[in-house]
Amino acid sequence: MPVDHYENFPVASVLLPARLRPAVESIYAFARSADDLADEGDAPASERLAGLDAYDEALHGIALGKPPAQPLFQSLAKVVADYRLPLAPFHDLLSAFKQDVTTCRYANFDSLLDYCRRSANPVGTLMLHLYDAADPANLRDSDAICSSLQLINFLQDVAIDWDKQRIYLPLEDMRQFKVSEDHIAQANADGAWRALMAFQVKRARGMMLSGAPLAFRLPGRIGWELRLIVQGGLRILDRIEAGDYDVFRRRPQLGPADWLAMLWKAAGMKIRLSRMAHVG
Numbered sequence: 001m002p003v004d005h006y007e008n009f010p011v012a013s014v015l016l017p018a019r020l021r022p023a024v025e026s027i028y029a030f031a032r033s034a035d036d037l038a039d040e041g042d043a044p045a046s047e048r049l050a051g052l053d054a055y056d057e058a059l060h061g062i063a064l065g066k067p068p069a070q071p072l073f074q075s076l077a078k079v080v081a082d083y084r085l086p087l088a089p090f091h092d093l094l095s096a097f098k099q100d101v102t103t104c105r106y107a108n109f110d111s112l113l114d115y116c117r118r119s120a121n122p123v124g125t126l127m128l129h130l131y132d133a134a135d136p137a138n139l140r141d142s143d144a145i146c147s148s149l150q151l152i153n154f155l156q157d158v159a160i161d162w163d164k165q166r167i168y169l170p171l172e173d174m175r176q177f178k179v180s181e182d183h184i185a186q187a188n189a190d191g192a193w194r195a196l197m198a199f200q201v202k203r204a205r206g207m208m209l210s211g212a213p214l215a216f217r218l219p220g221r222i223g224w225e226l227r228l229i230v231q232g233g234l235r236i237l238d239r240i241e242a243g244d245y246d247v248f249r250r251r252p253q254l255g256p257a258d259w260l261a262m263l264w265k266a267a268g269m270k271i272r273l274s275r276m277a278h279v280g
Contacts, residue, residue, distance in 0.1 A: 022079075027126055052101075088122075105171060117143070143211070144207050154169070167184065
């Protein structure tokens, strides 16, 4: 299954147990197709929102035991029933996708984090429910990891989002570091831009590390999957720093060498986290 178009969803991993793959694929199909309604093609905003409203209605039908006849929703209804999944995370995803249609700027970090709460955190919540591990501590750390992944994706894609007329950097932070929209329009990675990006990288890294202990509370394959997800996010941040924060000309991406480094770091991750906690 292709994953490049929805980067925060841990699908098709060799570490994912075979018994869960159909469920994850069904959830992914829902999220991917709904996100495409919001982002792809040239349909007017009203048509996009109507399509997403139809998805909301389909979820209400699933709750009533009357899912629409389309295979997408029939499959999702079975997964929801088999794993007793809550429907709130699906509604949250749709809320975020609708927001993408109507909102292209974020005044401050709290408003951006609220978007992450609905655009990214539901993925982790649903995965924890699939593994029957959705207790409060796990959900808290999962939210930190998922929100961090979303923020990292925003840092990667500043130029791509600009082409869509969107900015996912808090305007409050841009003002603080004396960065204007012209910096993005002109791909100007000057000192002010680098200072802003260094601040964003530090914040995303801290959030990721705060949730990382979850990878050691979850057993077996899911624990290893999560360690690699954490290391992937941290590796992208390292790449941003190594490129002197110029994400316009050098969009950070992971290659084979990065995956080897991530495996190595995942293997020693518990020791490093323990040392950091001791120093802190």
